[in-house]
Amino acid sequence: MNAIAPFLSRLQHGGKTVKMLEHLDVGAIGPETAKELAANGISCCLVPQRYQAEGILDEVTPDLMRGKRVLIPRAAEARADHAEAALEAAQAGANEKHGGAEGPAAIPNDRQR
Numbered sequence: 001m002n003a004i005a006p007f008l009s010r011l012q013h014g015g016k017t018v019k020m021l022e023h024l025d026v027g028a029i030g031p032e033t034a035k036e037l038a039a040n041g042i043s044c045c046l047v048p049q050r051y052q053a054e055g056i057l058d059e060v061t062p063d064l065m066r067g068k069r070v071l072i073p074r075a076a077e078a079r080a081d082h083a084e085a086a087l088e089a090a091q092a093g094a095n096e097k098h099g100g101a102e103g104p105a106a107i108p109n110d111r112q113r
Contacts (some may be wrong), residue, residue, distance in 0.1 A: 002033045003073035008040060018042055029053060 011018070018041045027046030028034035034044045048055030053072070 002030075002036065004033060004036045004040065007073040027056060027059075029056060 008018070011021075021042055025045050026037065026042055027048075028037055028044045029048065030051035031047055034047045037044055046056070046059060048059045050058060
């Protein structure tokens with residue numbers, strides 16, 4: 001289960017469009033999520049080899065994340081990932097240390113079945 005449909009629904013409910021995401025770097029934690037994003041007009045610049053949040057950590061560096069904001073939509077029944085918490089904490093620490101964020105990166109995810 002991934003969070004694409006609920007994410008898009010909330011986006012629309014908030015008066016936003018997919019077109020408004022074009023300037024963002026978007027990653028997907030798995031290929032199925034990347035396909036669903038593409039089917040909805042959102043292209044991915046990152047799909048890790050390991051299809052878990054930990055896979056994202058394998059692919060990004062502190063320099064790449066410095067000054068970035070991260071959004072990780074996930075299904076309500078999704079497992080709480082230590083890697084997601086670590087990524088969010090690292091991002092928050094980088095923002096505090098470097099005076100704010102340059103812009104968000106949205107990273108929807110696939111979930112193991």
